[in-house]
Amino acid sequence: MMHRGRKGTDSERELVNMLWRAGFAAIRSPASGAATKNPLPDIIAGNGKRYLSIEVKSSSKDRFYIKKDDIKDLVTFSKRFGAEPYLGVKFNGEKWVFAPVDPLDGITQILSVTKDGNVRIDIQEVRQRWMDFDELIGISRQTRL
Amino acid sequence: MMHRGRKGTDSERELVNMLWRAGFAAIRSPASGAATKNPLPDIIAGNGKRYLSIEVKSSSKDRFYIKKDDIKDLVTFSKRFGAEPYLGVKFNGEKWVFAPVDPLDGITQILSVTKDGNVRIDIQEVRQRWMDFDELIGISRQTRL
Numbered sequence: 001m002m003h004r005g006r007k008g009t010d011s012e013r014e015l016v017n018m019l020w021r022a023g024f025a026a027i028r029s030p031a032s033g034a035a036t037k038n039p040l041p042d043i044i045a046g047n048g049k050r051y052l053s054i055e056v057k058s059s060s061k062d063r064f065y066i067k068k069d070d071i072k073d074l075v076t077f078s079k080r081f082g083a084e085p086y087l088g089v090k091f092n093g094e095k096w097v098f099a100p101v102d103p104l105d106g107i108t109q110i111l112s113v114t115k116d117g118n119v120r121i122d123i124q125e126v127r128q129r130w131m132d133f134d135e136l137i138g139i140s141r142q143t144r145l
Numbered sequence: 146m147m148h149r150g151r152k153g154t155d156s157e158r159e160l161v162n163m164l165w166r167a168g169f170a171a172i173r174s175p176a177s178g179a180a181t182k183n184p185l186p187d188i189i190a191g192n193g194k195r196y197l198s199i200e201v202k203s204s205s206k207d208r209f210y211i212k213k214d215d216i217k218d219l220v221t222f223s224k225r226f227g228a229e230p231y232l233g234v235k236f237n238g239e240k241w242v243f244a245p246v247d248p249l250d251g252i253t254q255i256l257s258v259t260k261d262g263n264v265r266i267d268i269q270e271v272r273q274r275w276m277d278f279d280e281l282i283g284i285s286r287q288t289r290l
Contacts, residue, residue: 082193
């Protein structure tokens with residue numbers, strides 16, 4: 001978990017509230033998580049059937065990168081806790097999008113990986129490939145070509 | 146979740162670390178939880194098999210009370226999330242003790258309830274009746290008369 005600015009915190013709160021409205025109980029990890037060395041995702045949610053751990057990023061740019069170590073921490077926590085690891089991304093003016101992360105190596109087909117092992121988050125790619133919120137929580141599942 | 150002083154936060158961190166060492170992934174709820182109206186326990190933990198939600202209290206007195214609304218919030222969160230609700234108590238100089246909370250009405254045989262519906266936490270009672278940490282995480286189970 002990286003240091004979070006107010007904007008990041010606002011995004012996390014928004015997503016937490018969406019999850020509550022969708023029937024999940026959700027919790028943000030403490031902002032003072034730096035005090036611990038434990039790998040913590042930004043949000044944990046459960047609805048009695050599914051448990052989600054979500055690494056959240058918001059951006060005003062059209063492209064950014066998530067470090068492979070952040071992905072690794074998300075996977076480590078999720079395996080231990082018993083949760084499905086996801087990335088949740090909010091570009092300015094866009095709707096939330098989500099990508100599952102592979103519980104083994106952190107990389108799924110949906111993700112674009114640089115040669116250094118970091119994950120590239122590109123606004124065009126996520127529009128085409130990533131899930132929206134309803135798909136994340138299992139309400140709908142779009143057919144993709 | 147009530148306002149937490151530094152001492153309360155230290156207790157929570159201690160318990161979180163004990164849970165990590167015991168094979169769980171554990172997370173404290175954010176200190177700024179007052180910003181949300183959602184009922185949050187102090188700690189959530191999971192190990193892929195069990196999910197625990199724990200309301201944590203530490204005290205320098207030999208007796209104190211937990212408000213019935215705090216118990217109700219713990220139960221509400223736990224049912225929704227899919228976790229076993231527990232109270233975790235640390236009296237000064239004593240080891241941690243735990244009591245399961247009934248997922249329906251919040252009251253179990255182990256708990257002493259006042260006529261107002263609040264829960265009385267008494268150092269003598271918890272020494273006799275409550276679980277220790279190993280019992281909480283299922284390592285051992287003491288026989289009690």
